[in-house]
Amino acid sequence: MLLPNLIGSVILSKKLSLCLEKVFIDYNKITTNEFNFNFIENYMNDRKKSILITGCSSGIGLETAKYLSQNGWQVFATCRKKEDVKKISSLDINCFHLDYNSEKSIDLALDEILKITNGKLYAVFNNGAFALPGALEDIPSDGMKEIFQTNFFGWHYLTRKIIPVMRKQGYGRIIQCSSILGFITLSYRGPYNATKWALEGYTDTLRLELQGTGINVISVRPGPIKTLIRENSFLHFKKWVDWEKSYLKRIYQKFLIPKLKKESNSFFNKLFELKAIDVAKIIHHSLHVKNPKFIYNVTIPTKFMYFMVRILSKKNLHKLLLRNSEPNQMPRET
Numbered sequence: 001m002l003l004p005n006l007i008g009s010v011i012l013s014k015k016l017s018l019c020l021e022k023v024f025i026d027y028n029k030i031t032t033n034e035f036n037f038n039f040i041e042n043y044m045n046d047r048k049k050s051i052l053i054t055g056c057s058s059g060i061g062l063e064t065a066k067y068l069s070q071n072g073w074q075v076f077a078t079c080r081k082k083e084d085v086k087k088i089s090s091l092d093i094n095c096f097h098l099d100y101n102s103e104k105s106i107d108l109a110l111d112e113i114l115k116i117t118n119g120k121l122y123a124v125f126n127n128g129a130f131a132l133p134g135a136l137e138d139i140p141s142d143g144m145k146e147i148f149q150t151n152f153f154g155w156h157y158l159t160r161k162i163i164p165v166m167r168k169q170g171y172g173r174i175i176q177c178s179s180i181l182g183f184i185t186l187s188y189r190g191p192y193n194a195t196k197w198a199l200e201g202y203t204d205t206l207r208l209e210l211q212g213t214g215i216n217v218i219s220v221r222p223g224p225i226k227t228l229i230r231e232n233s234f235l236h237f238k239k240w241v242d243w244e245k246s247y248l249k250r251i252y253q254k255f256l257i258p259k260l261k262k263e264s265n266s267f268f269n270k271l272f273e274l275k276a277i278d279v280a281k282i283i284h285h286s287l288h289v290k291n292p293k294f295i296y297n298v299t300i301p302t303k304f305m306y307f308m309v310r311i312l313s314k315k316n317l318h319k320l321l322l323r324n325s326e327p328n329q330m331p332r333e334t
Helices: 002-023 037-047 058-072 082-089 103-116 141-169 189-208 229-240 249-263 267-272 276-288 300-311 315-322
Strands: 050-053 075-079 094-097 121-124 172-178 215-221 296-298
Touching: 050 058, 050 103, 058 075, 058 276, 075 103, 082 094, 082 121, 094 103, 103 141, 121 141, 141 172, 141 189, 141 215, 141 229, 172 189, 172 276, 189 215, 215 276, 229 249, 276 296, 296 300, 300 315
Parallel strands: 050 075, 050 121, 075 094, 121 172, 172 215, 215 296
Antiparallel strands: none
C-alpha cells in the first residue's frame, strides 16, 4: 500500500503545483513590493465572464442584467438616462451611462468597463431600441434617421469598438436583440420593421466575417413580450407624426392611438405573451452553451411565423400578414 499512496501523493502535489503556477504565472515578473491583493483581484476579474448590456432601464435589458448577475456573471448594464443609471446601480449592478445617439458616451462607458475587466469582455448584448408607430407615408425623414441611429447605427458603432477586444482575446459572443419583425412586417410598424430587417442582414454578414475567430454572433428574436416599448413608442409617435393632417387620420384616431394609450388584455396576449425574464433565460442559455444557435426564436408566434415564412409563397405570406395588420387586430408588442 505504501507505493500507491506515494505515487498518489506525488500526482496530487504535481496537480497542486500546476494550479499554483497557473494562478501566479506572472509572479516572477513583479517585485515583492508590487505583489499584493490587487494581483489576486485582477486575476479573478480576468477569469469571471463579463457582459455589457445596453438598454437596461426596463424590460428585457433590466431582467437580463438582474438574471445574469444572480447567476454569477460580471454584468455591466447601461442606460440612456442618467437617473436610470442610479436606479440600476442601487440594485448592486455595475451601471454606466450609454446613449446610442452619442458616440462619446459609448467610448466613455466602454473605456470604464475595460479598465475594470483588464481589457477583456466575454459578451455584448445589444438591446437598447425604441419603436416609432405610424404609416410610412407620415414618417418624416428625420424621424427615420433618429430611429436608425438608436436601433442600428449606434449598435454598429459599439460592436466595431468591441470586436478588436474579442479578436485579441480569441473569443466572445455578440448577441443582438432582434424581433419577429426582423423577418416579417406589420403595417404601421414601418420604421421599426426597417431597423430590425437591417439588423438581421447586418448580423448574418457579421457572422460570416467572424467565422473561425472564436466570436459567436447570435440573433435573439422576441415576439409578444410584456415590456414598456408600446407605452414609450407613443412619445415618439407624438413627436414625429402629424396625424391630424394625415390622409389616415380616421385610422389613427379610431384604432392606432387608442391601442397605444391603453393596456391590451386581448385573448392573444393572455395566451401567447411572455415576460422579459423568459428572454433573459434564453440569453443566459446562449452564453453558456458551447455551440450556441445562430438564431433563437422566442414565443410561439415567432416560431410559428418563422415556419410560415419558410413554406408560404410571398403572395400567400402577404395575405396572412395583411389579415394580421388590420388596425383593429394590431398586436400589442413585438
